[in-house]
Amino acid sequence: MNAVVRPASQTSKEPASPAGGGQAPPPPPNGPIQRRWSDREFQNVLGRGVAAVRKSLFTVAFFSFAVNTFVLAVPIYLFQISDRVLTSRSMDTLIMLTIIVIGALVMHVLIDIVRRFMLMRTAVELESKLGPAVLSAAAKSSQHGSSREFQVLSDLQQLRNFVTGPVLLTMLDAPVAPVYLFAVFLVHPYLGFIVSGTGMVLLGIAVFNQRATADPFGRAGVYMMRATLQADAMARNAGALNAMGMVPEAVQIWGRETRESLKAQVQAQDRNILLAGLSRLIRLLTQIALLGVGAWLTLRGELTGGMMIASSIVASRALAPVEGTIEGWRSFVSARTSYLRIKGLLQSSPLNFERLRLPKAHGLLTVERLLYVPPPNKKVILNGVSFQLNPGESLAIVGASGTGKSTLAKMLVGSIYPTAGSIRLDMMDLRNWDPRQFGESVGYLPQDVQLFPATIKANIGRMREDASDEAVFAAAELADIHEMVSQFPQGYETPITMDGTPLSGGQKQRVGLARAFFGDPRLVVLDEPNSNLDVAGELALGRALLRAKKKGITVVAITQRPALLRSVDKIMVLNNGTVQAMGLRDDILPLISGRAGKPQQGAGILDSLEG
Numbered sequence: 001m002n003a004v005v006r007p008a009s010q011t012s013k014e015p016a017s018p019a020g021g022g023q024a025p026p027p028p029p030n031g032p033i034q035r036r037w038s039d040r041e042f043q044n045v046l047g048r049g050v051a052a053v054r055k056s057l058f059t060v061a062f063f064s065f066a067v068n069t070f071v072l073a074v075p076i077y078l079f080q081i082s083d084r085v086l087t088s089r090s091m092d093t094l095i096m097l098t099i100i101v102i103g104a105l106v107m108h109v110l111i112d113i114v115r116r117f118m119l120m121r122t123a124v125e126l127e128s129k130l131g132p133a134v135l136s137a138a139a140k141s142s143q144h145g146s147s148r149e150f151q152v153l154s155d156l157q158q159l160r161n162f163v164t165g166p167v168l169l170t171m172l173d174a175p176v177a178p179v180y181l182f183a184v185f186l187v188h189p190y191l192g193f194i195v196s197g198t199g200m201v202l203l204g205i206a207v208f209n210q211r212a213t214a215d216p217f218g219r220a221g222v223y224m225m226r227a228t229l230q231a232d233a234m235a236r237n238a239g240a241l242n243a244m245g246m247v248p249e250a251v252q253i254w255g256r257e258t259r260e261s262l263k264a265q266v267q268a269q270d271r272n273i274l275l276a277g278l279s280r281l282i283r284l285l286t287q288i289a290l291l292g293v294g295a296w297l298t299l300r301g302e303l304t305g306g307m308m309i310a311s312s313i314v315a316s317r318a319l320a321p322v323e324g325t326i327e328g329w330r331s332f333v334s335a336r337t338s339y340l341r342i343k344g345l346l347q348s349s350p351l352n353f354e355r356l357r358l359p360k361a362h363g364l365l366t367v368e369r370l371l372y373v374p375p376p377n378k379k380v381i382l383n384g385v386s387f388q389l390n391p392g393e394s395l396a397i398v399g400a401s402g403t404g405k406s407t408l409a410k411m412l413v414g415s416i417y418p419t420a421g422s423i424r425l426d427m428m429d430l431r432n433w434d435p436r437q438f439g440e441s442v443g444y445l446p447q448d449v450q451l452f453p454a455t456i457k458a459n460i461g462r463m464r465e466d467a468s469d470e471a472v473f474a475a476a477e478l479a480d481i482h483e484m485v486s487q488f489p490q491g492y493e494t495p496i497t498m499d500g501t502p503l504s505g506g507q508k509q510r511v512g513l514a515r516a517f518f519g520d521p522r523l524v525v526l527d528e529p530n531s532n533l534d535v536a537g538e539l540a541l542g543r544a545l546l547r548a549k550k551k552g553i554t555v556v557a558i559t560q561r562p563a564l565l566r567s568v569d570k571i572m573v574l575n576n577g578t579v580q581a582m583g584l585r586d587d588i589l590p591l592i593s594g595r596a597g598k599p600q601q602g603a604g605i606l607d608s609l610e611g
Helices: 039-071 073-088 091-141 148-164 166-187 189-236 238-243 247-299 305-327 329-348 405-412 435-441 456-460 469-478 482-486 505-517 535-550 562-567 585-593 600-609
Strands: 365-372 382-389 394-398 420-425 442-445 523-527 554-558 570-575 578-584
Touching: 039 073, 039 091, 039 166, 039 329, 073 091, 073 305, 091 148, 091 166, 091 329, 148 166, 148 189, 148 329, 166 189, 166 305, 166 329, 189 238, 189 247, 189 305, 189 329, 238 247, 247 305, 247 329, 305 329, 365 405, 382 394, 382 405, 382 570, 382 578, 394 405, 394 535, 394 562, 405 523, 405 554, 435 442, 442 505, 456 469, 456 505, 469 482, 469 505, 469 535, 482 505, 505 523, 505 535, 535 554, 535 562, 562 585, 570 585, 578 585
Parallel strands: 394 554, 394 570, 442 523, 523 554
Antiparallel strands: 365 382, 365 420, 570 578
């Protein structure tokens, strides 16, 4: 991953903001920002990976031609022994022929080792080139909550296994078949016609095999992916499944998808096995035909015994690649399907589009007439939501469950895009921000806080290798968790496991809050930040919001607890996806607490927030 450093003109110190929030142009960023690899490299990563594989395959194909050419030494050796050595009884001829054929076989083995080394390194290079891009594209495509795109990583492994497997080598041996066929024709045209006819029949079987197995293999792959997703869901929710006795039902769903996958796979494999057996039978019958016709030609004096045996060996080498391709057709189909999925993911990824590197954000958030109607049910989740926050202002969004609060929070951080309307940070639509730069300008605390299996320090530092201790400590101080972290025996170096141990639910939420404030973001969105906090945690959260205001950070908090409302500047009440009320905290709090008359239209929501 390359780090892009801006010119010196873009790394000057940030000037002070003009008094009164004037219209001065935003200052340049404060220091260089590390990016993911450049957009142009992402756009070309698939082409460069395929080009590297194609170049290596051309070289391996050349070596395969040499490998199979040296194999011709064996039938030629048999022919010479039968027709020359045994008749002349010359020991010198035998010794020289043996030395030559041993040298040819040594070269055959050495070149075969070299081509296998090349394929192994080609597979490693392919995965190293495509792996980061595939994972980034999968993460971007999975921001709506589905992990289906991450299955493409297994497609990359499937592609690598195919490159290093025996089927590809067998297919690369096929171009040598005309050389073997020409050698058989040189022995006798009758034998050449037999091998040519068999080759045409085997090619026809290969084409029929492809058509007969394409559909069931495709269905098997789809059902297997769904079963894998179901297993992943079981792993994430193992605690709830065991606690509520839902394991049999979850296993039943997984079993249904797996059963359909196995049925389709068995159907495809049955056809493949039958056709592979038919091709093997035809090849064996061809061997019998070659020996029989060769013996007949020998009796007529048109061939010798050595020529007959040599032609049989050469013919088997000519037909072996076709038969091997039929037997290994499943691997080829799986590799091709995997490549098409990888290609589709990379080419359709939003990361393909280049973005201008903007100056460092101030935190001006503008939301205009948001409409969100997610497919396929076409139910309106948000309708006509509009508001604006100046840098340093804080907004609390309240409302009953299912009113679109979390959906709005995800939109504010670019996880999902509205059906209509726009969200702008410093007057620029979120879609037009560079993903890396926007991520560094924004902090987000989701409802379900997930931490990485790393140290507390690494989680606060967003897993960045260049995260300084000062920046991590500053984020912990702002989120008011330094005292909590200090109580662990290893402090900030305390390792966190996959399930979050040794942190409790509230501690995970507070570490997630520090992660949201890491790197001096200009906009922080908190979705139910106090859902797992005790009284001390809520007080610390309130102090964190006050510190964020002093630093000029714009904060949007989703909450159901009135205690947090005293720490914000503005309050918005959502009802069925629309803004029912919005204003300054002191104007909206009486409506929520019931000390002022409630509008009849929103009585249900306000009642739900009382107490």
